Amino acid sequence: MNSRQLEKIYEPQAVEARWGQYWLDQGYFHADADAQGQHYSIVLPPPNVTGSLHIGHALNTTIQDILIRWHRMQGHNTLWLPGTDHAGIATQNVVERQLMAEQTSREQLGRDAFVDRIWTWKRQSGDTILGQLKRLGASCDWARLRFTMDDGLSKAVREVFVRLHQDGLIYRGERLINWCPRCLTALSDIEVEHEPVQGKLYHIRYPLSDEPHDGLVVATTRPETLFGDTAVAVHPEDPRHNRQIGRSLRLPLTGRTIPIVGDAVLVNREFGTGAVKITPAHDFNDFEAGERHHLPRLSILTHRGLLNADALREADVEPDLRDAVANLPVTKARPLVVEALQRQDFLTHVDDYPMALGKCYRCKTVVEPFLSPQWFVNVRPLAEPAIAAVEQGHIRIVPEGWTNNYLGWMRGLKDWCISRQIWWGHRIPAWYCTTCTPEARAILDGAGSGSIPTRATPIVSHAAPPVCPTCQQTRFVQDPDVIDTWFSSALWPFSTMGWPDNTKALQTWYPVSTLVTGLDILFFWVARMIMMGLKFTHSPPFRDVYIHALVRDAEGRKMSKSKGNVIDPLTKMSQYGTDALRFTLASMASPGRDIRLSEERIAGYRNFANKIWNAARFVLMQADGVIPLVTPPVVPAEAGSHALQPSTASASEAPVVPANAGTHAPGTPTAMSPITPVVPANAGTHAPLRHSCELSDPGEEAPGTGKSFADQWIVSRVHPVTDAVNRCLQDYRFDQAAGHLYHFIWHEYCDWYLELIKPSLQEGDTATARSTRTTMVHTFERLQRLLHPFMPFLTEEIWQALPHQGDSIVLQPFPKSVPDWENAEAERTFAIIEQCVTTIRTGRALLEYGPSTVLTIRVTANDPDDIARLHDARHHIAHLGRGTVAVLAQEEWPTDRVLRLVVGRVTVGITIEGDVDLNKALARIHKQMQAKQRDADHLERRLASPDFVAKASPEVIQESRDRLALLTAELSLFALSNRQLQNMVSPPPFGKGLG
């Protein structure tokens, strides 16, 4: 079969499916802890099993895969450990919504059945996610897949919990916590999102109990909470109020009196009236004030956020009002309370008041400060080493701008509430004796309702204790709560590798080399991993933290299902190809900036993939049967030392590859080519497309000897781009690495190199042609390897069709730059060619000669070396400029009917034939002269300034002089050209062009 029959358009779907499966079958991504080599490891931030992956995951995955493939190709012992997260509240919510649709509830199902139901969902969602990751090309070690609720990881959670409790860093106590009345669970501080709202500030008069006409006016945004007031505070040094301290007030709408206390912490004298009502059970500040003044805590809300009838009775609320507001949610009760206050003349006035309202980050319900017994981690002792690790550079945050963000947060940490009143998650490893705590028995009976009283004594242990140390009884109830999901996530880097056991994996790959994640979970996850890692492994859990951008829509809005602006990665992959999407995301991953993803951009990189595909078609067409067959070494030199090189045995197990694929003899047919999909039934039935030839990197041949100019040049150019890609990846500059690859492949290799060598290739089987074909193929093969981490599927497809050694590009060595390949002379010659050709083409356009018109061209330069280069390169200039080229000194040029154009050091003349409208050319020349004159004037002024000459560096001064000289020379040539053209345009011609 002939490669000329290749499809003109790259069709990614089949290619991706084929190689994705092949890689898995071959086990290329499996990491062996016993393998040699420098280790490199990443743990995948485990996606929630709440559904499917979004475009942010695609970015996250792409970046990790680029790093992983890059390191794997460098022969490092590379592990990418994947997994998923049980995501307690979020996943429970998903399944509860399903139950709601089925007219049932978790309470009706009961705890065990409900948890079973979530496990079913988890398997489904987990499979979806794994499928998506694989389609993205993620080269994870799937054999090491972990889930946060696996046995091993659960064991790690219990171990950490018990040890923190032993160390006094976990405790149980009654505190005011953030409560979601919809999820019916406690939340940690960072699980509350603050949203600005336009609220109101109600000013309410509290009369003195013994002087009803006098009193204090307090301001509040939540008037309904006054039922729970247990004091009013004023500033002890506020002359307006401080004499009232110690007296009591009558609490409006109730029969209670409450004291006036002095509190310098709570009260800001400048704000409002200087008097603050204290509601210890419903406000964090008031809670602390209540502790300072030993005030009672009166909780007036139920756990569903409704006004509690019993509590209202206890608060001695007026009976009529009590009946009216009981069991109402706050939003409904508030107007009734306000109305009552107004009616009884307690409400002095109401102001508009912008404020921030806390909402549940999972369901957006307004959270309530809620008084309840919970488990907490005392994080301060854990935070200190975690701060030091970053300050001292043991952990590096990239981009480093986020470091202060991290440090600031860590320094202000408060205790972490880790208990959640949900059913999906790791159960708290604490037990209560049913004899000592009779209330605990309710847990056993009910469908999960009931709670353990604050005073109960928990026994924290890996498993249920055999006997109660207090009463010697043996019946226990496990704490019904589960642990915050982020608690188990915090252990991820080491729990996934088998901790607390000291496994080979831990010894080999821990600490993790790089953590790749989004900014949104810097606090939730990264900070806590650092704390836990340091505490339990005495090592930072990772070396580098790369924080990537948030992917927004084209308008810069955050993507969300409710806005309907989510971009589904699978859809885009189907439309444009996975490689195009990956390359887009990598290209846009500039540090510290969010990504606005637009469809056009993806399409642009789809075009890039297509460009490479067509270049491959050309290269293969030219390589077809021509390159001499040379037997490659049986054991590839570079692959031999490669840790991940599959054994001959494993290669032979592959269903789709001939047994000798890794060491194929000359002319061995292979099944893998762009036109012959790897399907076992077809294997070997197609004619060979693969050309066996000696496979060495282009520059490994002595640079400059026996190579044509074009070959010397492209080989010279490979060095800097290789160097740049490696350096950019080292620095996590995926955007710049992608940019270098894009520019080099498209605009150097395709636009210039392939065009330069076409005449040579057409010569047929000459020594020059053979040499050029070799360089062309070798360079192209090298580019595939360089590009592979970014576009794994396309590069594998092409690489397999090119002459190569080995079974897969996945395990080929990543190109290293070789400074010796630089060839300054070839690059100078190229620069001259490029300037000449571009100028000729500009002239062609100005004179409106079509592409097929053969021009008569003269070229020259001031510098003798450049003239020599022009001589050497004149056939290239003739070919690319499409004309006859003579290298002649200016004096020998005709003085008439020549369009002279100047660029840099070269001057180009195009003979004007036929009737041509020269006005375009003249306008162009005028414009260029103006621009150059501006620049020249600027430089002249600068050089005329004594300050500049005295203070600027000699290099800068010399550079300015050189530029001015160049500009002056160009200007005089332009002037000459201008004069000649002016003479020709009068009278203006009727016709134009060549007719």
Added chain:
RNA sequence: GGGCGGAUAGCUCAGUUGGGAGAGCGUUGCCCUUACAAGGCAGAGGUCGCAGGUUCGAUCCCUGUUCCGCCUACCA
């Protein structure tokens, strides 16, 4: 309230020892030139948010300011 980031071509964004302002996409003109029209070639398009300061010289450093975004915070 505090902190951080951004503002550069129509759009999305690069741009560090301070010295001639770039890319991709879009756009205009010509061209289906045997790898590629998802293409080729050649163009047009920018007082680098505003105002000061430092400097011989500022997109870059400093100060202030406007707008946008994010994080954070207990002023009821």
